[in-house]
Amino acid sequence: MKQLPIDTDVDINLFQDELRDIDREFILNIVSIAKISTSWNQISYLFMTNDATYAYGERICKWLSLQHDPKLPRQIHILNDKKIIQVDSGEGFVVILTDDGQVYLASDDSRWQTNNTLRLISNDYDRFEMIACGQYYSLLLRQDGTVSEVASNQYHQLAGLKNVKMIAYGGQHCVAVTNTNQIYCWGLNNDGQLGLGDTNNRRRPSLVSFPDGSIESPIKNIVAGARHSLFVLEDGQIFGCGYGQHPSNDNRRNAFVPTKIPIENVQSVACKNYLHFSLALDQSSHYYAWGILDDGLALSLKKLDAQPKSFAAASAMINKSPITYGPTSIFHVLESNNGISFSKYLNNPDNYDVEFVIQDKRVLASKCYLKMASEYYSRMFSGDWLENSKVFIKDYSYHVYYSYLVMLHTGHIRIDQSNIAQLIDLANCYGEERLMKLCQTFIQTNLNERTISIYYPLIYRYQLDKDDEVHDKLVMLTIKYVWPKKADKLSKNQTKMSKFLELVFLDQ
Known part of the structure; x- marks a missing residue:
């Protein structure tokens, strides 16, 4: 199962402070965005238009050997005509999954051996279903249900883990769910984030048991934060383990086994591998937040006021700036x-x-x-x-x-x-x-020299050139870009040139 987008139709004005220098005409062509931010607070973006993908920000441009321009994002030509379905990142690298099952990785860290470009790490036989990044490593879920862990330039299949349908990577711990509803965790466990009842680290995937021995509802989704894990069930229950997941007034208490979080009818959940807080959305469109914020403030479970319309908007209410949780479709507010x-x-x-x-x-x-x-x-x-x-x-x-x-x-x-x-x-x-x-x-x-051929049929059919601004811009573009090309062709065809002259000088 491919991961569904967490957010759809997010107001791009949420990001206006960080995108304020970008050319307005370019922004109007953006269809979806993915914000790449880490604990180093070096913010970068991927922008997707209908036919291309662009990088923006000093950090990601450096990973791709592109020159960052504050006014104009840089096109990533290797992704032309590719549809991106997942984007995730760690400290110093980004991983991208396209809808044809291919995975690309970029970094300026020599250990990843990408040579500061977007490297295809799939081969002719590998097709992937999901990706998940931790602080330093990443997981790849193949379409055959097997999982590989990628560390620098090396990746190996995890022995004994098969028929996997979902994966998640926290700071330095991993979570996987199989088609038979079994949960496996491994990695760092100093806060009980593996949900195994102790704080011992695990090198290999270990089966997780819920306190009552079993759960009847299938697992709908799994996510992982810096030091905690969350499990959402199809029946709307949500369980957490690790740092700050104990259901008490003291939100710094850890839960060492999956512990029910008191929110009902949960529809979706979100957190990031470098952050300690989480967000949840219930079926009544209410957003909830809990955990530890960047400034160290412990946030007890609360329903957010003002009814945010997306996880990005909810994150902006409690974080320094909005967060995207993977590729996020956006809309442009044209009227209020x-x-x-x-x-x-x-x-x-x-x-x-x-x-x-x-x-x-x-x-x-x-x-x-x-x-x-x-x-x-x-x-x-x-x-x-x-x-x-x-x-x-x-x-x-x-x-x-x-x-x-x-x-x-x-x-x-x-x-x-x-x-x-x-x-x-x-x-x-x-x-x-x-x-x-x-x-x-x-x-x-x-309307510009590239889109005039696309929009003119609409302008003509619906008589949009009656609008003065549309008409003036159409005339300017025609004189500057269209007419020189047409004139060059006319000059090389005597018959067409004669007809044109007849039309200009004799049609009174």
């Missing part, structure tokens, strides 16, 4: 709705009377709110549609239609090159002037 959010009316199982069905997925909503938010829905849910409780959407993808519904409820929408065509068509079909204006703004901002 005066700061008012009506998200409680969207996908609320306790308060809905209409169900949108899109590509076998459902979205729950309130007719009353939709009628207030949109003239199109006001017409839809009147007359013959008044009693209809299910609407099937066939003309738009799930992600595009859901993004539109989110915009109606929050004022936020993510527009990028991959969805602009559908969004602008939806805006035209629904008579949605707000969305059409946002699409115009996106195209006007993104």
